[in-house]
Amino acid sequence: MKYKGIFSGLTWAVALGALLAVPATAQDVKPIIGLSKPNLKGPYPTAELYGILDEASKLGFEVVVQDAGGYANIDKQLDQVSNLVIKGVKAVLIDPGDPAALNGVAMQARGAGIFLVGAGVNVVASDVEPDAAVSSSHCNIGRELAAGAKKLMPAGGTIGLLAGPAGSFWAVERLRCFKKDIAGTNIVVVAEMTSEQDAAISLTRASEMLQRNPDLDMLYGADDVFGVGAARAVKAADRCGKTKVIFSVLGEEAEEMMRAGCADYVVAQQPVLIGRTEVRVVADLMKGIKLNPKIIDVPLIAVTMDNLETVDRANMHPPKGWRP
Known part of the structure; x- marks a missing residue:
């Protein structure tokens, strides 16, 4: 077939x-x-x-x-x-x-x-x-995230990376292709951390990055567990719109963070x-x-506030309230 x-x-x-x-x-x-x-x-x-x-x-x-x-x-x-x-x-x-x-x-x-x-x-x-x-393609996800980073920061800036679980194929591949595509730009990686795929840990790691880099221009999340943690940390630091947040996977919490102005570019699977x-x-x-x-x-779908309300979610989300 x-x-x-x-x-x-x-x-x-x-x-x-x-x-x-x-x-x-x-x-x-x-x-x-x-x-x-x-x-x-x-x-x-x-x-x-x-x-x-x-x-x-x-x-x-x-x-x-x-x-x-x-x-x-x-x-x-x-x-x-x-x-x-x-x-x-x-x-x-x-x-x-x-x-x-x-x-x-x-x-x-x-x-x-x-x-x-x-x-x-x-x-x-x-x-x-x-x-x-x-x-x-996890490489394509990384490349799409790089495209989002360059679109949001055309003149460059600093970025912290919530890189995903250490050694996991998907996270490593996304980050490899992301870094390859921002090479030669003025986007500078100033922090990088791996961690388990856990919302609370992601929030803690993102908060630590912001404490050490209070003027950080952008946070990268390997997926929405990391990205939503980053967005919540940005919100807690009162930096929504100042520290841009990019990540993959458009879950319900990711949508909430984008509507709040704390998530800026999501590569939706x-x-x-x-x-x-x-x-x-x-x-x-x-x-x-x-x-x-x-x-x-x-295929992937790039989501920003411009198309958040119109994007087709039928193949992104289970029925509301569904649990296995």
Whole structure:
């Protein structure tokens, strides 16, 4: 199936067959997809999860969801993926906390005939090619953030970087391409910090940057967990509009901060569509359909106050109030 151009009942299904009172017939048994994420906290993973679960329900899959509880918990993610392989799932949607660490278990899955799909990233392991991957290019996100920084500060200025979780593929790739695109400009990095993907920690780190650099011109957040923390720190310091804030992912709190004048440029991803597409490619792989392309890049949308009220959110947010 060609995926280029396709971008124009809720259950969290778990494999509980052994606990059901009535044995399932062969026709009743649904194929199982595993999902392995380093962290399911935050607007982006919640929206992606909604897309996965809702689409799986429509297409007749069950989903076993595994959350390692943080990017530092590499061993836990390895154990979770290994358990999914032992369980005999048809496919594993993987967002690797450390792609190099997942080589062994990815090879184990490949040997068992299990499809491996990059979930929100274009890798499943550093030495194992994915059968497919669905993402918004993280390099492109970094480049779009750089475009926003240059637009907001055409004459240059100082910037502090909330760089994301240390060593995480997506955060490293975004920052690499951001720095590449601001090289040669008068935008000067004066502070850079990594931290866990946690709202309270992000607020603390951003506040520390502002205390050390009270006239800071801009804060960069790797995603909205970091970006909203930056915006809240700017608001607390009474610097909304003075210290510009840029980040990716347009969650509800990001919208609130932008309306308050404390967030200035957001590179919005479409995580609901990403999640849905991950499930669709598994369905195609199981039918033997050759994917073209197999690395599917979901478009980005740049959001400012100029288009905040008109941008289409259907593929960005789950239904209001939805929780897994």
